Amino acid sequence: MxxxxxxxxxxxxxxxxxxxxxxxxxxxxxxxxxxxxxxxxxxxxxxxxxxxxxxxxxxxxxxxxxxxxxxxxxxxxxxxxxxxxxxxxxxxxxxxxxxxxxxxxxxxxxxxxxxxxxxxRLGPDPLRRDAKPELAWARVSRSKTSIAALLMDQAVLAGVGNVYRAEVLFRHGVAPLTPGRALDRTLWDDLWADLVTLMRDGVRVGRIDTVRPEHLPEAMGRAARVDRHGGEVYVYRRAGEPCLVCGTPVAHSELVGRNLYWCPKCQP
Structure with a gap:
């Protein structure tokens, strides 16, 4: 989708x-x-x-x-x-x-x-200038539901899908099954700000890129990713492949009927 x-x-x-x-x-x-x-x-x-x-x-x-x-x-x-x-x-x-x-x-x-x-009925959209991230925080901060599920709930946060969900959690070292109420406000603000940056870049270039410069193919001497979604990512659709940061195989499971990807070491 x-x-x-x-x-x-x-x-x-x-x-x-x-x-x-x-x-x-x-x-x-x-x-x-x-x-x-x-x-x-x-x-x-x-x-x-x-x-x-x-x-x-x-x-x-x-x-x-x-x-x-x-x-x-x-x-x-x-x-x-x-x-x-x-x-x-x-x-x-x-x-x-x-x-x-x-x-x-x-x-x-x-x-x-x-x-x-x-x-x-929709939550705040990180790409809209009228978005109110505090509305999403109000839902997240009192929820026992995992942050991975909350990020995909369009009533909590609008526009985030499986790729941005997996990647923003990796970039901030958050285990996907962490309950929303276990996050502190500073971490939430960082997640929101990163989503704004990543998604605006996606609008500009037309694909999802989440890898920092030091982990790009030319910096690491590795082959570029080949996937119909395009873009360079850390964990999405990389199950079993080595993490670009620590080398641990990327893990995969299902959550609420959707594929979930994360690094067990970088997201303990």
Missing amino acids: PEGHTLHRLARLHKRRFAGAPVAVSSPQGRFAAEASRLDGQVFVGAEAHGKHLFHDYGPHGIVHIHLGLYGTFGEAPLPASEPVGQVRLRLAGRTHWTDLRGPTKCELLDPAQADAIKA
């Missing part, structure tokens, strides 16, 4: 490509056809992301809420648009570009109150 930086990149891209002008809206697949007909030809006001949710704003005509889920993707190209390929839920065509949405978990037209209700 795409993590928060991907949705913020999409919001920026869609705002740049489509905002401020009428757009052609269609649903070649047909599952969003009625809503698309109401939006077709209307002005695309803007786009924003909150956690793993994307919102397309059409002003008085409503807000399209999109959650990509496990399989949703956007494809984009300059005009003229080609014939739709596959199950295209939503197609937008603007002044210079078009984009197709396939396979989302959610693609729905909402009014502002309904969109606000979705945002209200």
Whole structure:
């Protein structure tokens, strides 16, 4: 599932490509056809992301809420648009570009109150300048639940997925099963600040890089990581491989149905 930086990149891209002008809206697949007909030809006001949710704003005509889920993707190209390929839920065509949405978990037209209700259910997003990390801390600091599970709970913290979860805990030497209430405020503030930095970098470069300069391939004389997620990481999807810091094999288990990675020595 795409993590928060991907949705913020999409919001920026869609705002740049489509905002401020009428757009052609269609649903070649047909599952969003009625809503698309109401939006077709209307002005695309803007786009924003909150956690793993994307919102397309059409002003008085409503807000399209999109959650990509496990399989949703956007494809984009300059005009003229080609014939739709596959199950295209939503197609937008603007002044210079078009984009197709396939396979989302959610693609729905909402009014502002309904969109606000979705945002209200989400925790603070490290990529939003209006985020209030103290709200997440209030949940974390009184919880017996592991910090690894809390970081993935979108009602506690929005936008963090499996990669950022594994990597930020490694970078701060935190054992994944540590109860939230066992963290002190200074450590939480450090975790939050690091997530802000890492995720903003992810928005900028379009991939997740979490390895410090001294552990990069060129610094260590090792091969670069090859993975469909891209980026250099410490523990994510490196089960059984030596830790880049201490050499201990990276551990792996499952937690709340998701893969969990950590170094037993660096995260005691």
